[in-house]
Amino acid sequence: MLFKGKNADRRVVAAATFLSLLLAVGVCTPAARAISEADKYFERIAVFNEVLAEVQQKYVDEEKVDTEALVRNAVQGMLRSLDPHSAYMLPQDYSDFQEDTRGTFGGLGITIDVRDGWLTVVSPLPETPAFREGILAGDKIIKIEGESTEGMDIKEAVRRLRGEPGTQVTITIFRPSDRSTVDHTITRGTIHIPNVYAYVIDERIGYIRLIEFKQTASTDLDRALGVLEEQDIEGLILDLRFNSGGLLDMAVAVSEKFLPPRKRIVSIRGRNGENEKIYESRGKVRCDLPLVVLVNQASASASEIVAGAMQDWGRAVIIGPAGQRTFGKGSVQTVIPLRDDSALKLTTAKYYTPSGRSITDDQGIKPDIGVEIDEAYQRLTISLDRLAKLPKSLGEVKQILPPPTESQPAEEASEQIESTTPETKSRRLEPDVEVLMMEGVPDGKAKEESQPEVYDKELAKAVEILKAEKIWASAVSLFR
DSSP states (O other): OOOOHHHHHHHHHHHHHHHHHHHHHHTTSHHHHHHHHHHHHHHHHHHHHHHHHHHHHHOSOGGGOOHHHHHHHHHHHHHHTTOTTOEEEOHHHHHHHHHGGGSEEEEOOEEEEEETTEEEEEEEOTTSHHHHHTOOTTOEEEEETTEEOTTOOHHHHHHHHOOOTTOEEEEEEEETTTTEEEEEEEEOEEEEOOOEEEEEETTTEEEEEEOOBOTTHHHHHHHHHHHHHTTTOSEEEEEOTTOOOBOHHHHHHHHTTSSOTTOEEEEEEOGGGOSOEEEEOOSSOSOOSOEEEEOOTTOOTHHHHHHHHHHHTTOEEEEEETTOOOOOOOEEEEEEEOTTSOEEEEEEEEEEOTTOOBTTTTTSOOOSEEEOOOHHHHHHHHHHTOTTOOOGGGOOEEEOSSOOOTTSOHHHHHHHHHTSOGGGSOEEEETTEEEOOOSSOOOTTOSSOOOOOOOOHHHHHHHHHHHHHHHHHHHHHHTO
8 A cells, every 4th residue: 555554644634735735726827727718718609609599599580590690790799899990801801802902993982990980081082983072081971871880890881882883872971070961972983093193393392192002102102203303303292191001011111212221110019019020121212302291180001100210210301280190090900811711800919110109009190390270271171182283382383294295385285184174184104103283273072163272281381391401401511
């Protein structure tokens, strides 16, 4: 026998006590905690399965009991409780998502996000059905075809808003600025948006408007910079107003064109600040000219990465409306394919600027210089959405992409373009590069209404700063 006599008894008691203590302590070890959490997980799943079974067997309206739909809605509800950007994508939604960055689709021409539980227009895209209807940044889409959108995720909204060109959809818009609620029946169109606009102001200031950070953004910008450099520009304005973002790698590629090598552009941090990934500039500086970046409350995501990097390194002056920040969308969504060709889009990290600022937690990027804009001005300029059409008051503006033909003087070219309809005002150079005459303003709602010329205060301030920079540089050179 292993234990004998009184000593054996004492040993048995001691062994039993030790075992009890071991078991008691063991539940606090990481392995035991993991087992405990696993037990809780399966217990919760069991409760879910129990609820699902009860619904399947006993719910009064049997025709409403679709197991696939019930599970899908449960998953969507779970993700919706986390944040507005996490979502479950059905196979068709996932396929549509993969097409999104290619630049062509049938729809209304708006970018949307969820704010305060409601679908919110981030920006109406230029010369699209929504733009011509007069939809504004900040409008709330409270109904689609009469059905409330409260709590609706973005993917579901996009699925309902998109459709074959020529078909119609009715949306109900609540406008916070005047608290009006209006139904708009809009005919869907083929949405193909030129991604870059470029101009020269007063012969020496380059202006580039980047619409979004899609797959071609870096090459589009290179192309625009190339033709501007041929004009011997001495300063550059990069306009990111109404740019709702796009691809992270394009934000990095755009930023590094203006920064020397090995400068941090953005970092991504996961749960509890772990798994940090740092993106730095590589290669030579593509453009080292004095730079001004224009932003507004509709500049989001990738736009905020660029603006934040330029601001933190002192590479550019950031100009926007006084008292306002950019949109504040600074989170990373990872798309995880699932076994049935659906996908999970899950927020897995946050963006941080080079100095460590969280774009989300700080609620956007604050401009270095705020331009005072009253509500009436802001509503008018948003509805017109200048889209790089600059007022004549800024000075001489020259079309550079493509240049006027030799047989047609620039002045005649300007008059001819301005007399045409909104759809034919622009001239294409090549895919995703569009250059317009910088005269006057667009036709706004495109309903034959005459619109006053808008004085673009933010842009005027940018021109003023670059001209002052040129004067200062000239003065300094005299004393060298």
